[in-house]
Amino acid sequence: MTSQVIENILQALVAGLLAGAIYGLMCVGLGLIFGVMRVINFAQGDFMMLGMYAAYYLFLSAGIQTTFGNVLGPYVAILLSGPLLFLFGFWIHKLLISRVTGQRTAQLDGEGHFAQLILTLGVALVLQNGGLIVFGSVLASIRTPLSSSAWEVGPLWNDLVSIFINKARGIAAIISIAAMIGLAALITRTRMGKALRAAADNPVAATYMGIDIDKSHRVAFGLGAAVTAVAGGLLATNYPFHPYIGIDYVIVMYAGVVLGGMGSITGAFWGGMTIGLVQQLSTLVLPTQLQNAAIFVVFLLIIFLRPQGFFGRMVERT
Amino acid sequence: MLKLDGICAGYSVVPVLKDVSLTVEAGQFVAIVGPNGAGKTTLFKTISGIVQPSAGAILFEGVDLAHIPAAKRPHLGIAHVPEGRQVFPSLSVMENLEMGAFTDAGRRAWKQNLERIFALMPVLAERRDQFAGTLSGGEQQMVAIGRGLASAPKLLMLDEPSMGLAPAIADFIFEKLIEIRAETKLTILLVEQRVAEALESADRGYVLEAGRVVLEGNNATLRADDRIRQAYLGM
Numbered sequence: 001m002t003s004q005v006i007e008n009i010l011q012a013l014v015a016g017l018l019a020g021a022i023y024g025l026m027c028v029g030l031g032l033i034f035g036v037m038r039v040i041n042f043a044q045g046d047f048m049m050l051g052m053y054a055a056y057y058l059f060l061s062a063g064i065q066t067t068f069g070n071v072l073g074p075y076v077a078i079l080l081s082g083p084l085l086f087l088f089g090f091w092i093h094k095l096l097i098s099r100v101t102g103q104r105t106a107q108l109d110g111e112g113h114f115a116q117l118i119l120t121l122g123v124a125l126v127l128q129n130g131g132l133i134v135f136g137s138v139l140a141s142i143r144t145p146l147s148s149s150a151w152e153v154g155p156l157w158n159d160l161v162s163i164f165i166n167k168a169r170g171i172a173a174i175i176s177i178a179a180m181i182g183l184a185a186l187i188t189r190t191r192m193g194k195a196l197r198a199a200a201d202n203p204v205a206a207t208y209m210g211i212d213i214d215k216s217h218r219v220a221f222g223l224g225a226a227v228t229a230v231a232g233g234l235l236a237t238n239y240p241f242h243p244y245i246g247i248d249y250v251i252v253m254y255a256g257v258v259l260g261g262m263g264s265i266t267g268a269f270w271g272g273m274t275i276g277l278v279q280q281l282s283t284l285v286l287p288t289q290l291q292n293a294a295i296f297v298v299f300l301l302i303i304f305l306r307p308q309g310f311f312g313r314m315v316e317r318t
Numbered sequence: 319m320l321k322l323d324g325i326c327a328g329y330s331v332v333p334v335l336k337d338v339s340l341t342v343e344a345g346q347f348v349a350i351v352g353p354n355g356a357g358k359t360t361l362f363k364t365i366s367g368i369v370q371p372s373a374g375a376i377l378f379e380g381v382d383l384a385h386i387p388a389a390k391r392p393h394l395g396i397a398h399v400p401e402g403r404q405v406f407p408s409l410s411v412m413e414n415l416e417m418g419a420f421t422d423a424g425r426r427a428w429k430q431n432l433e434r435i436f437a438l439m440p441v442l443a444e445r446r447d448q449f450a451g452t453l454s455g456g457e458q459q460m461v462a463i464g465r466g467l468a469s470a471p472k473l474l475m476l477d478e479p480s481m482g483l484a485p486a487i488a489d490f491i492f493e494k495l496i497e498i499r500a501e502t503k504l505t506i507l508l509v510e511q512r513v514a515e516a517l518e519s520a521d522r523g524y525v526l527e528a529g530r531v532v533l534e535g536n537n538a539t540l541r542a543d544d545r546i547r548q549a550y551l552g553m
Contacts (some may be wrong), residue, residue, distance in 0.1 A: 198406045198417045205404040208366060209390030209469070210421045263408060310377070 020276025029228030031268030045246025051229020089225025261312025407451025
Protein backbone atom coordinates (compact mmCIF):
# COMPACT_ATOMS: atom_id res chain seq x y z
CA MET A 1 0.00 0.00 0.00
CA THR A 2 1.33 3.36 -0.88
CA SER A 3 1.63 6.05 1.72
CA GLN A 4 -0.96 8.03 -0.20
CA VAL A 5 -3.58 5.32 0.38
CA ILE A 6 -2.69 5.08 4.07
CA GLU A 7 -2.97 8.81 4.39
CA ASN A 8 -6.38 8.83 2.74
CA ILE A 9 -7.65 6.10 5.01
CA LEU A 10 -6.38 7.80 8.15
CA GLN A 11 -7.73 11.15 7.01
CA ALA A 12 -11.16 9.63 6.36
CA LEU A 13 -11.03 7.90 9.73
CA VAL A 14 -10.30 11.18 11.50
CA ALA A 15 -13.02 12.95 9.53
CA GLY A 16 -15.38 10.15 10.50
CA LEU A 17 -14.54 10.42 14.19
CA LEU A 18 -15.00 14.19 14.15
CA ALA A 19 -18.31 14.06 12.28
CA GLY A 20 -19.33 11.06 14.36
CA ALA A 21 -18.89 12.94 17.62
CA ILE A 22 -21.32 15.65 16.48
CA TYR A 23 -23.80 13.11 15.09
CA GLY A 24 -23.41 11.27 18.37
CA LEU A 25 -24.49 14.33 20.36
CA MET A 26 -27.41 14.89 17.98
CA CYS A 27 -28.49 11.30 18.53
CA VAL A 28 -28.16 11.67 22.29
CA GLY A 29 -30.76 14.46 22.15
CA LEU A 30 -33.18 12.25 20.27
CA GLY A 31 -32.12 9.31 22.43
CA LEU A 32 -33.60 11.07 25.46
CA ILE A 33 -36.89 11.77 23.73
CA PHE A 34 -37.30 8.61 21.65
CA GLY A 35 -35.01 6.09 23.30
CA VAL A 36 -35.68 6.86 26.95
CA MET A 37 -39.11 8.51 27.00
CA ARG A 38 -40.44 6.59 23.96
CA VAL A 39 -41.92 9.63 22.31
CA ILE A 40 -41.72 9.77 18.53
CA ASN A 41 -40.57 13.22 17.53
CA PHE A 42 -40.17 13.92 13.84
CA ALA A 43 -39.55 17.59 14.53
CA GLN A 44 -36.20 16.79 16.17
CA GLY A 45 -34.30 17.77 13.00
CA ASP A 46 -36.14 21.06 12.97
CA PHE A 47 -35.31 21.66 16.62
CA MET A 48 -31.72 21.28 15.46
CA MET A 49 -32.37 23.82 12.70
CA LEU A 50 -33.79 26.24 15.27
CA GLY A 51 -30.71 25.67 17.41
CA MET A 52 -28.51 26.57 14.44
CA TYR A 53 -30.39 29.81 13.78
CA ALA A 54 -30.54 30.61 17.49
CA ALA A 55 -26.75 30.33 17.70
CA TYR A 56 -26.39 32.28 14.45
CA TYR A 57 -28.48 35.22 15.60
CA LEU A 58 -27.14 35.17 19.14
CA PHE A 59 -23.65 35.39 17.73
CA LEU A 60 -24.34 38.15 15.20
CA SER A 61 -27.08 40.23 16.80
CA ALA A 62 -26.97 39.71 20.56
CA GLY A 63 -23.57 41.30 21.02
CA ILE A 64 -21.76 38.02 21.55
CA GLN A 65 -19.49 38.60 18.58
CA THR A 66 -18.41 41.99 19.92
CA THR A 67 -18.04 40.73 23.50
CA PHE A 68 -16.31 37.42 22.96
CA GLY A 69 -14.73 37.88 19.53
CA ASN A 70 -14.71 35.62 16.50
CA VAL A 71 -12.96 32.64 18.01
CA LEU A 72 -14.73 32.18 21.34
CA GLY A 73 -17.97 33.93 20.34
CA PRO A 74 -19.51 31.17 18.20
CA TYR A 75 -19.10 28.63 20.99
CA VAL A 76 -20.65 30.93 23.58
CA ALA A 77 -23.59 31.47 21.22
CA ILE A 78 -23.92 27.75 20.53
CA LEU A 79 -23.93 26.85 24.22
CA LEU A 80 -26.49 29.59 24.92
CA SER A 81 -28.78 28.21 22.23
CA GLY A 82 -29.11 25.13 24.46
CA PRO A 83 -31.14 26.81 27.23
CA LEU A 84 -33.23 28.63 24.61
CA LEU A 85 -34.16 25.39 22.89
CA PHE A 86 -34.75 23.76 26.28
CA LEU A 87 -37.44 26.35 26.94
CA PHE A 88 -38.80 25.89 23.43
CA GLY A 89 -38.98 22.11 23.83
CA PHE A 90 -40.46 22.44 27.31
CA TRP A 91 -43.29 24.65 26.03
CA ILE A 92 -43.93 22.67 22.85
CA HIS A 93 -44.32 19.67 25.13
CA LYS A 94 -46.58 21.46 27.55
CA LEU A 95 -48.81 22.86 24.81
CA LEU A 96 -48.89 20.01 22.29
CA ILE A 97 -46.89 16.87 22.94
CA SER A 98 -48.35 16.32 26.42
CA ARG A 99 -51.72 15.69 24.77
CA VAL A 100 -50.42 12.59 23.05
CA THR A 101 -47.95 11.25 25.63
CA GLY A 102 -47.75 10.14 29.23
CA GLN A 103 -50.49 8.71 31.32
CA ARG A 104 -53.28 9.88 29.08
CA THR A 105 -52.12 7.57 26.30
CA ALA A 106 -51.58 4.43 28.37
CA GLN A 107 -54.92 3.06 27.19
CA LEU A 108 -54.56 4.21 23.58
CA ASP A 109 -53.55 2.08 20.61
CA GLY A 110 -49.78 2.00 20.22
CA GLU A 111 -49.41 4.14 23.36
CA GLY A 112 -50.22 7.26 21.40
CA HIS A 113 -47.41 6.74 18.89
CA PHE A 114 -49.67 7.30 15.90
CA ALA A 115 -50.82 10.62 17.25
CA GLN A 116 -47.24 11.59 18.10
CA LEU A 117 -46.10 10.79 14.58
CA ILE A 118 -48.73 12.98 12.97
CA LEU A 119 -48.45 15.78 15.50
CA THR A 120 -44.66 16.06 15.31
CA LEU A 121 -44.65 15.79 11.52
CA GLY A 122 -47.04 18.72 11.58
CA VAL A 123 -44.80 20.64 13.96
CA ALA A 124 -41.86 19.88 11.63
CA LEU A 125 -43.70 21.29 8.62
CA VAL A 126 -44.70 24.41 10.51
CA LEU A 127 -41.13 24.96 11.69
CA GLN A 128 -39.67 24.40 8.22
CA ASN A 129 -42.07 26.77 6.50
CA GLY A 130 -42.00 29.24 9.36
CA GLY A 131 -38.20 29.12 9.15
CA LEU A 132 -38.39 29.87 5.45
CA ILE A 133 -40.54 32.94 6.11
CA VAL A 134 -38.51 34.23 9.03
CA PHE A 135 -34.95 33.26 8.13
CA GLY A 136 -35.20 33.17 4.32
CA SER A 137 -33.82 30.55 1.97
CA VAL A 138 -30.28 31.91 1.74
CA LEU A 139 -27.67 29.58 3.18
CA ALA A 140 -26.36 30.76 6.54
CA SER A 141 -23.28 29.68 8.46
CA ILE A 142 -21.64 30.42 11.77
CA ARG A 143 -18.23 31.58 10.65
CA THR A 144 -15.22 31.03 12.79
CA PRO A 145 -11.63 31.54 11.65
CA LEU A 146 -10.96 28.09 13.14
CA SER A 147 -12.85 26.37 10.35
CA SER A 148 -10.23 27.41 7.84
CA SER A 149 -7.22 26.27 9.82
CA ALA A 150 -6.03 22.87 10.91
CA TRP A 151 -3.74 21.07 13.28
CA GLU A 152 -1.27 18.85 11.53
CA VAL A 153 -0.52 15.46 13.05
CA GLY A 154 2.75 14.13 11.73
CA PRO A 155 4.56 13.83 9.51
CA LEU A 156 4.60 10.17 10.48
CA TRP A 157 6.28 7.12 9.01
CA ASN A 158 9.39 8.69 7.52
CA ASP A 159 7.63 11.92 6.70
CA LEU A 160 5.33 10.17 4.28
CA VAL A 161 2.00 10.59 6.04
CA SER A 162 0.42 13.55 7.73
CA ILE A 163 -3.11 14.05 8.92
CA PHE A 164 -4.91 17.34 9.19
CA ILE A 165 -7.51 18.00 11.82
CA ASN A 166 -9.72 20.97 11.11
CA LYS A 167 -9.67 23.09 14.26
CA ALA A 168 -13.36 23.94 14.24
CA ARG A 169 -14.30 20.29 13.78
CA GLY A 170 -11.85 19.19 16.43
CA ILE A 171 -13.25 21.62 18.98
CA ALA A 172 -16.80 20.70 18.00
CA ALA A 173 -15.98 17.04 18.62
CA ILE A 174 -14.46 17.79 22.03
CA ILE A 175 -17.48 19.86 23.11
CA SER A 176 -19.79 17.09 21.85
CA ILE A 177 -18.03 14.43 23.87
CA ALA A 178 -18.01 16.59 27.00
CA ALA A 179 -21.72 17.35 26.60
CA MET A 180 -22.52 13.67 26.09
CA ILE A 181 -20.61 12.64 29.22
CA GLY A 182 -22.33 15.37 31.21
CA LEU A 183 -25.75 14.30 30.04
CA ALA A 184 -25.08 10.61 30.61
CA ALA A 185 -24.02 11.42 34.17
CA LEU A 186 -27.15 13.50 34.66
CA ILE A 187 -29.37 10.64 33.49
CA THR A 188 -27.66 7.79 35.30
CA ARG A 189 -26.43 9.40 38.51
CA THR A 190 -28.75 12.19 39.60
CA ARG A 191 -32.09 11.87 41.33
CA MET A 192 -33.73 13.81 38.53
CA GLY A 193 -32.23 11.56 35.87
CA LYS A 194 -33.32 8.42 37.67
CA ALA A 195 -36.82 9.84 38.05
CA LEU A 196 -36.90 10.50 34.29
CA ARG A 197 -35.94 6.89 33.61
CA ALA A 198 -38.45 5.59 36.14
CA ALA A 199 -41.15 7.73 34.54
CA ALA A 200 -40.27 6.27 31.16
CA ASP A 201 -40.13 2.70 32.47
CA ASN A 202 -43.51 2.64 34.16
CA PRO A 203 -45.45 5.90 34.33
CA VAL A 204 -48.13 4.63 36.71
CA ALA A 205 -45.65 3.13 39.18
CA ALA A 206 -43.60 6.34 38.98
CA THR A 207 -46.72 8.26 40.00
CA TYR A 208 -47.00 5.96 43.03
CA MET A 209 -43.46 7.06 43.95
CA GLY A 210 -44.58 10.69 43.87
CA ILE A 211 -42.92 11.51 40.55
CA ASP A 212 -44.82 14.04 38.45
CA ILE A 213 -44.92 12.25 35.09
CA ASP A 214 -45.94 15.17 32.94
CA LYS A 215 -43.22 17.34 34.41
CA SER A 216 -40.59 14.62 33.91
CA HIS A 217 -41.62 14.27 30.29
CA ARG A 218 -41.46 18.01 29.74
CA VAL A 219 -38.00 18.25 31.23
CA ALA A 220 -36.73 15.29 29.19
CA PHE A 221 -38.22 16.72 26.03
CA GLY A 222 -36.66 20.11 26.67
CA LEU A 223 -33.29 18.53 27.44
CA GLY A 224 -33.44 16.43 24.29
CA ALA A 225 -34.23 19.50 22.19
CA ALA A 226 -31.43 21.48 23.83
CA VAL A 227 -28.81 18.78 23.28
CA THR A 228 -29.65 18.32 19.61
CA ALA A 229 -29.70 22.10 19.17
CA VAL A 230 -26.18 22.42 20.57
CA ALA A 231 -25.03 19.64 18.23
CA GLY A 232 -26.63 21.56 15.36
CA GLY A 233 -24.79 24.73 16.32
CA LEU A 234 -21.49 22.84 16.39
CA LEU A 235 -22.26 21.39 12.96
CA ALA A 236 -23.03 24.88 11.69
CA THR A 237 -19.46 26.04 12.31
CA ASN A 238 -18.49 23.81 9.38
CA TYR A 239 -21.53 23.38 7.20
CA PRO A 240 -23.85 26.05 5.85
CA PHE A 241 -27.49 25.52 6.75
CA HIS A 242 -31.02 26.46 5.66
CA PRO A 243 -34.53 26.08 7.12
CA TYR A 244 -34.97 22.62 5.55
CA ILE A 245 -31.79 21.09 6.93
CA GLY A 246 -33.70 19.15 9.60
CA ILE A 247 -35.02 16.55 7.14
CA ASP A 248 -31.48 15.60 6.15
CA TYR A 249 -30.60 14.74 9.71
CA VAL A 250 -33.71 13.46 11.43
CA ILE A 251 -33.52 10.03 9.77
CA VAL A 252 -29.84 9.78 10.60
CA MET A 253 -30.70 10.55 14.23
CA TYR A 254 -33.30 7.80 14.38
CA ALA A 255 -30.87 5.36 12.80
CA GLY A 256 -28.26 6.32 15.41
CA VAL A 257 -30.62 5.89 18.35
CA VAL A 258 -31.80 2.49 17.14
CA LEU A 259 -28.25 1.38 16.34
CA GLY A 260 -27.06 2.33 19.80
CA GLY A 261 -29.96 0.58 21.50
CA MET A 262 -33.22 2.12 22.69
CA GLY A 263 -33.01 3.68 26.09
CA SER A 264 -29.25 4.02 26.26
CA ILE A 265 -27.74 7.50 26.17
CA THR A 266 -24.20 6.24 25.66
CA GLY A 267 -25.56 3.85 23.04
CA ALA A 268 -27.13 6.72 21.10
CA PHE A 269 -23.75 8.46 21.07
CA TRP A 270 -21.99 5.39 19.66
CA GLY A 271 -24.79 4.95 17.15
CA GLY A 272 -24.18 8.47 15.88
CA MET A 273 -20.45 7.88 15.92
CA THR A 274 -20.89 4.75 13.79
CA ILE A 275 -22.91 6.71 11.28
CA GLY A 276 -20.23 9.41 11.06
CA LEU A 277 -17.52 6.81 10.53
CA VAL A 278 -19.46 4.89 7.88
CA GLN A 279 -20.34 8.11 6.10
CA GLN A 280 -16.75 9.33 5.88
CA LEU A 281 -15.07 5.97 5.28
CA SER A 282 -17.53 5.09 2.54
CA THR A 283 -16.17 7.98 0.48
CA LEU A 284 -12.95 6.00 0.09
CA VAL A 285 -14.67 3.38 -2.04
CA LEU A 286 -17.99 4.91 -3.09
CA PRO A 287 -19.03 8.15 -4.77
CA THR A 288 -20.08 10.77 -2.20
CA GLN A 289 -23.70 10.68 -3.41
CA LEU A 290 -23.91 7.15 -2.02
CA GLN A 291 -22.86 8.16 1.54
CA ASN A 292 -26.40 7.86 2.86
CA ALA A 293 -26.99 4.59 1.07
CA ALA A 294 -23.85 3.23 2.73
CA ILE A 295 -25.14 4.38 6.12
CA PHE A 296 -28.36 2.47 5.73
CA VAL A 297 -26.76 -0.66 4.35
CA VAL A 298 -24.55 -0.79 7.44
CA PHE A 299 -27.54 0.09 9.61
CA LEU A 300 -29.55 -2.83 8.24
CA LEU A 301 -26.62 -5.19 8.63
CA ILE A 302 -26.09 -4.27 12.27
CA ILE A 303 -29.79 -4.45 13.07
CA PHE A 304 -29.92 -7.84 11.38
CA LEU A 305 -27.08 -9.15 13.52
CA ARG A 306 -27.98 -7.36 16.75
CA PRO A 307 -31.64 -6.30 16.79
CA GLN A 308 -31.41 -4.64 20.20
CA GLY A 309 -28.58 -2.33 19.07
CA PHE A 310 -25.11 -2.00 20.60
CA PHE A 311 -26.19 -1.16 24.14
CA GLY A 312 -29.79 -2.30 24.01
CA ARG A 313 -31.04 -4.60 26.69
CA MET A 314 -33.55 -7.33 26.20
CA VAL A 315 -35.36 -6.37 29.38
CA GLU A 316 -39.08 -6.41 29.01
CA ARG A 317 -40.86 -3.19 29.73
CA THR A 318 -44.06 -3.40 31.69
CA MET B 319 -56.11 7.93 59.38
CA LEU B 320 -57.82 6.99 56.11
CA LYS B 321 -61.52 7.34 55.62
CA LEU B 322 -63.51 6.59 52.48
CA ASP B 323 -67.05 7.85 52.42
CA GLY B 324 -69.50 6.64 49.78
CA ILE B 325 -66.92 6.23 47.03
CA CYS B 326 -68.22 5.42 43.55
CA ALA B 327 -65.67 5.00 40.79
CA GLY B 328 -65.06 3.16 37.55
CA TYR B 329 -63.68 3.29 34.04
CA SER B 330 -65.53 5.49 31.53
CA VAL B 331 -68.97 3.87 31.40
CA VAL B 332 -68.32 0.86 33.61
CA PRO B 333 -68.96 1.51 37.30
CA VAL B 334 -66.74 -0.63 39.51
CA LEU B 335 -67.08 0.73 43.03
CA LYS B 336 -70.55 1.39 44.36
CA ASP B 337 -70.84 3.43 47.52
CA VAL B 338 -67.79 2.06 49.30
CA SER B 339 -67.06 3.39 52.77
CA LEU B 340 -64.24 2.22 54.96
CA THR B 341 -62.04 3.43 57.77
CA VAL B 342 -58.44 2.67 58.62
CA GLU B 343 -57.30 3.86 62.06
CA ALA B 344 -53.68 4.80 62.67
CA GLY B 345 -51.62 1.74 63.54
CA GLN B 346 -54.24 -0.69 62.29
CA PHE B 347 -53.72 -3.56 59.88
CA VAL B 348 -56.79 -3.68 57.68
CA ALA B 349 -57.43 -6.34 55.06
CA ILE B 350 -59.76 -6.11 52.11
CA VAL B 351 -60.75 -9.47 50.73
CA GLY B 352 -63.04 -10.59 48.01
CA PRO B 353 -63.21 -12.43 44.72
CA ASN B 354 -61.62 -11.39 41.45
CA GLY B 355 -63.27 -8.40 39.84
CA ALA B 356 -64.75 -7.16 43.11
CA GLY B 357 -63.04 -3.78 42.61
CA LYS B 358 -60.20 -4.16 45.10
CA THR B 359 -57.51 -2.86 42.76
CA THR B 360 -59.75 -0.06 41.54
CA LEU B 361 -60.29 0.89 45.17
CA PHE B 362 -56.51 1.24 45.64
CA LYS B 363 -56.14 3.17 42.40
CA THR B 364 -58.84 5.54 43.59
CA ILE B 365 -57.04 6.11 46.88
CA SER B 366 -53.81 6.74 44.92
CA GLY B 367 -55.55 9.14 42.57
CA ILE B 368 -55.02 7.17 39.36
CA VAL B 369 -58.78 6.61 39.12
CA GLN B 370 -61.07 9.57 39.85
CA PRO B 371 -64.13 8.85 41.99
CA SER B 372 -67.45 9.96 40.52
CA ALA B 373 -68.93 10.40 43.97
CA GLY B 374 -67.85 10.28 47.60
CA ALA B 375 -64.86 11.59 49.51
CA ILE B 376 -61.47 10.27 50.58
CA LEU B 377 -59.93 11.75 53.69
CA PHE B 378 -56.34 11.09 54.65
CA GLU B 379 -55.45 12.40 58.10
CA GLY B 380 -58.42 14.70 57.80
CA VAL B 381 -57.31 16.11 54.43
CA ASP B 382 -59.73 15.76 51.53
CA LEU B 383 -57.79 14.16 48.67
CA ALA B 384 -60.25 15.29 45.98
CA HIS B 385 -58.02 18.05 44.67
CA ILE B 386 -54.65 16.49 45.42
CA PRO B 387 -53.11 15.05 42.23
CA ALA B 388 -51.88 11.47 42.24
CA ALA B 389 -48.18 12.40 42.19
CA LYS B 390 -48.60 14.53 45.35
CA ARG B 391 -50.29 11.82 47.43
CA PRO B 392 -47.14 9.77 48.13
CA HIS B 393 -45.65 12.93 49.62
CA LEU B 394 -48.49 12.95 52.16
CA GLY B 395 -47.40 9.51 53.34
CA ILE B 396 -49.41 7.09 51.20
CA ALA B 397 -47.29 4.29 49.75
CA HIS B 398 -48.89 2.07 47.13
CA VAL B 399 -47.31 -1.31 46.39
CA PRO B 400 -49.21 -2.09 43.22
CA GLU B 401 -50.71 -5.30 41.94
CA GLY B 402 -48.30 -7.20 39.73
CA ARG B 403 -45.27 -5.59 41.39
CA GLN B 404 -44.66 -2.94 38.71
CA VAL B 405 -40.96 -2.49 39.44
CA PHE B 406 -38.90 -0.30 37.13
CA PRO B 407 -37.33 -3.03 34.97
CA SER B 408 -34.43 -1.05 33.50
CA LEU B 409 -33.43 0.47 36.83
CA SER B 410 -31.24 -1.43 39.26
CA VAL B 411 -32.65 -2.75 42.53
CA MET B 412 -30.90 0.08 44.34
CA GLU B 413 -32.33 2.68 41.97
CA ASN B 414 -35.80 1.20 42.43
CA LEU B 415 -35.44 1.68 46.17
CA GLU B 416 -34.12 5.20 45.64
CA MET B 417 -37.23 5.98 43.61
CA GLY B 418 -39.25 4.72 46.55
CA ALA B 419 -37.45 7.34 48.60
CA PHE B 420 -38.49 10.09 46.19
CA THR B 421 -40.67 11.64 48.90
CA ASP B 422 -39.11 14.15 51.29
CA ALA B 423 -39.77 11.87 54.26
CA GLY B 424 -38.15 8.98 52.39
CA ARG B 425 -35.08 11.06 51.60
CA ARG B 426 -34.61 12.14 55.20
CA ALA B 427 -34.85 8.59 56.52
CA TRP B 428 -33.05 6.99 53.55
CA LYS B 429 -30.09 5.52 55.43
CA GLN B 430 -32.05 3.87 58.26
CA ASN B 431 -34.77 2.72 55.91
CA LEU B 432 -32.30 1.14 53.52
CA GLU B 433 -30.64 -0.71 56.39
CA ARG B 434 -34.02 -1.93 57.59
CA ILE B 435 -35.07 -3.03 54.11
CA PHE B 436 -31.82 -4.94 53.60
CA ALA B 437 -32.06 -6.52 57.05
CA LEU B 438 -35.60 -7.60 56.32
CA MET B 439 -34.88 -8.85 52.80
CA PRO B 440 -31.17 -9.62 52.50
CA VAL B 441 -31.56 -10.87 48.93
CA LEU B 442 -32.14 -7.26 47.86
CA ALA B 443 -28.73 -6.29 49.24
CA GLU B 444 -27.16 -9.13 47.28
CA ARG B 445 -28.86 -8.05 44.08
CA ARG B 446 -28.60 -4.31 44.56
CA ASP B 447 -26.86 -3.65 41.23
CA GLN B 448 -28.95 -6.02 39.16
CA PHE B 449 -31.68 -4.70 36.85
CA ALA B 450 -35.02 -5.21 38.56
CA GLY B 451 -36.43 -6.60 35.30
CA THR B 452 -34.11 -9.60 35.55
CA LEU B 453 -35.28 -10.69 39.03
CA SER B 454 -37.68 -13.51 39.81
CA GLY B 455 -41.27 -12.72 40.68
CA GLY B 456 -40.72 -13.13 44.41
CA GLU B 457 -37.64 -10.91 44.33
CA GLN B 458 -39.52 -8.29 42.33
CA GLN B 459 -42.26 -8.37 44.94
CA MET B 460 -39.62 -7.73 47.60
CA VAL B 461 -38.32 -4.79 45.55
CA ALA B 462 -41.87 -3.46 45.32
CA ILE B 463 -42.39 -3.78 49.08
CA GLY B 464 -38.93 -2.32 49.78
CA ARG B 465 -39.75 0.56 47.48
CA GLY B 466 -42.92 1.19 49.46
CA LEU B 467 -41.06 1.11 52.77
CA ALA B 468 -38.34 3.40 51.43
CA SER B 469 -40.86 6.22 51.12
CA ALA B 470 -41.16 6.27 54.93
CA PRO B 471 -44.95 6.07 54.60
CA LYS B 472 -47.63 6.60 57.20
CA LEU B 473 -49.91 4.21 55.34
CA LEU B 474 -48.63 1.24 53.37
CA MET B 475 -51.09 -0.10 50.82
CA LEU B 476 -50.32 -3.53 49.42
CA ASP B 477 -52.26 -4.88 46.46
CA GLU B 478 -52.13 -8.69 46.35
CA PRO B 479 -48.48 -9.15 47.24
CA SER B 480 -48.88 -12.92 46.84
CA MET B 481 -50.28 -12.76 43.32
CA GLY B 482 -48.53 -14.96 40.77
CA LEU B 483 -46.05 -16.35 43.28
CA ALA B 484 -45.37 -19.95 44.20
CA PRO B 485 -47.12 -20.81 47.50
CA ALA B 486 -43.82 -21.07 49.41
CA ILE B 487 -42.69 -17.64 48.16
CA ALA B 488 -46.11 -16.18 48.89
CA ASP B 489 -45.86 -17.51 52.47
CA PHE B 490 -42.43 -15.93 52.78
CA ILE B 491 -43.74 -12.56 51.58
CA PHE B 492 -46.57 -12.83 54.09
CA GLU B 493 -44.14 -13.55 56.91
CA LYS B 494 -42.21 -10.45 55.90
CA LEU B 495 -45.36 -8.36 56.12
CA ILE B 496 -46.03 -9.65 59.61
CA GLU B 497 -42.42 -8.89 60.53
CA ILE B 498 -42.70 -5.35 59.17
CA ARG B 499 -45.91 -4.93 61.07
CA ALA B 500 -44.48 -6.21 64.34
CA GLU B 501 -41.36 -4.10 63.99
CA THR B 502 -42.80 -0.78 62.88
CA LYS B 503 -46.46 -0.63 63.90
CA LEU B 504 -46.98 0.81 60.44
CA THR B 505 -50.57 1.30 59.31
CA ILE B 506 -51.22 -1.27 56.62
CA LEU B 507 -54.05 -1.65 54.15
CA LEU B 508 -53.86 -5.00 52.40
CA VAL B 509 -55.80 -6.39 49.48
CA GLU B 510 -55.55 -10.14 49.30
CA GLN B 511 -57.15 -13.17 47.74
CA ARG B 512 -55.60 -15.48 50.29
CA VAL B 513 -58.43 -14.75 52.64
CA ALA B 514 -57.45 -17.08 55.48
CA GLU B 515 -53.95 -15.64 55.90
CA ALA B 516 -55.14 -12.06 55.42
CA LEU B 517 -57.88 -12.32 58.02
CA GLU B 518 -55.62 -14.13 60.44
CA SER B 519 -53.06 -11.34 60.67
CA ALA B 520 -55.31 -8.32 60.19
CA ASP B 521 -57.00 -6.34 62.95
CA ARG B 522 -59.97 -5.55 60.82
CA GLY B 523 -61.39 -6.68 57.52
CA TYR B 524 -63.74 -5.71 54.75
CA VAL B 525 -65.29 -8.08 52.26
CA LEU B 526 -65.79 -6.51 48.85
CA GLU B 527 -68.08 -8.18 46.35
CA ALA B 528 -69.14 -6.70 43.00
CA GLY B 529 -68.01 -3.26 44.07
CA ARG B 530 -69.82 -3.16 47.40
CA VAL B 531 -68.75 -3.74 50.96
CA VAL B 532 -70.84 -6.75 51.91
CA LEU B 533 -69.30 -7.42 55.28
CA GLU B 534 -66.98 -5.68 57.71
CA GLY B 535 -65.74 -6.21 61.16
CA ASN B 536 -62.81 -7.03 63.33
CA ASN B 537 -60.72 -10.11 62.90
CA ALA B 538 -62.66 -12.38 65.26
CA THR B 539 -66.10 -11.37 64.00
CA LEU B 540 -65.20 -12.00 60.40
CA ARG B 541 -63.55 -15.30 61.03
CA ALA B 542 -66.59 -16.44 62.97
CA ASP B 543 -68.99 -15.32 60.28
CA ASP B 544 -70.69 -18.24 58.57
CA ARG B 545 -70.69 -16.63 55.14
CA ILE B 546 -66.95 -16.07 55.30
CA ARG B 547 -66.32 -19.55 56.59
CA GLN B 548 -68.28 -21.09 53.76
CA ALA B 549 -67.25 -18.85 50.88
CA TYR B 550 -63.61 -18.20 51.64
CA LEU B 551 -62.26 -20.40 54.35
CA GLY B 552 -63.72 -23.63 53.05
CA MET B 553 -65.25 -24.67 56.35
